[in-house]
Amino acid sequence: KQEVTQIPAALSVPEGENLVLNCSFTDSAIYNLQWFRQDPGKGLTSLLLIQSSQREQTSGRLNASLDKSSGRSTLYIAASQPGDSATYLCAVAAGGNKLVFGAGTILRVKS
Amino acid sequence: NAGVMQNPRHLVRRRGQEARLRCSPMKGHSHVYWYRQLPEEGLKFMVYLQKENIIDESGMPKERFSAEFPKEGPSILRIQQVVRGDSAAYFCASSYDRATNEKLFFGSGTQLSVL
Numbered sequence: 581k582q583e584v585t586q587i588p589a590a591l592s593v594p595e596g597e598n599l600v601l602n603c604s605f606t607d608s609a610i611y612n613l614q615w616f617r618q619d620p621g622k623g624l625t626s627l628l629l630i631q632s633s634q635r636e637q638t639s640g641r642l643n644a645s646l647d648k649s650s651g652r653s654t655l656y657i658a659a660s661q662p663g664d665s666a667t668y669l670c671a672v673a674a675g676g677n678k679l680v681f682g683a684g685t686i687l688r689v690k691s
Numbered sequence: 692n693a694g695v696m697q698n699p700r701h702l703v704r705r706r707g708q709e710a711r712l713r714c715s716p717m718k719g720h721s722h723v724y725w726y727r728q729l730p731e732e733g734l735k736f737m738v739y740l741q742k743e744n745i746i747d748e749s750g751m752p753k754e755r756f757s758a759e760f761p762k763e764g765p766s767i768l769r770i771q772q773v774v775r776g777d778s779a780a781y782f783c784a785s786s787y788d789r790a791t792n793e794k795l796f797f798g799s800g801t802q803l804s805v806l
Contacts, residue, residue, distance in 0.1 A: 624797040677789050678736035
């Protein structure tokens with residue numbers, strides 16, 4: 581059974597800092613891994629999708645890496661801003677058509 | 692393109708009533724997924740549907756829950772005889788192709804509160 585763990589559960593940083601969010605999964609047989617952002621009372625926004633054959637994806641200040649063999653992914657956020665404050669969710673597409681989500685990392689960027 | 696639309700945003704029901712949650716996928720998307728987020732927990736997969744077909748309902752509770760995605764109209768998640776434990780945020784997502792191949796686009800969710 582696929583399990584996804586995210587560390588840390590919460591993170592508070594001053595504006596401008598670079599930060600790393602971690603995601604690990606127990607079964608390396610995945611099709612892809614996605615990072616989402618969830619704002620309070622709102623839905624999820626897909627940030628980056630990494631296919632199983634890829635090592636990383638970049639979008640603006642965000643960079644996500646994938647090491648399938650070790651079951652790990654990291655989301656790197658450069659030069660953090662208060663607007664980055666949200667919950668960040670990692671999810672893997674494993675067997676079947678479902679995504680398995682981690683519990684998320686709550687990020688707060690202080691101005 | 693309006694994105695994935697869910698309604699209502701908030702739904703209050705008393706124990707024993709029925710709850711109907713609606714989801715209109717993005718234009719051109721024929722794959723719909725329902726997820727549930729219980730308080731303090733991550734999102735859990737419930738069901739995956741294509742037009743007129745349930746493909747995977749392995750995450751659906753065996754009783755009181757049902758889902759449909761008719762040829763015309765939105766996808767409906769129906770919960771009969773609701774109990775307090777059904778209180779949660781229910782999210783719908785859609786994709787053009789299967790989730791194993793591409794991004795899912797999520798709606799803003801329906802917050803169900805059972806009194």
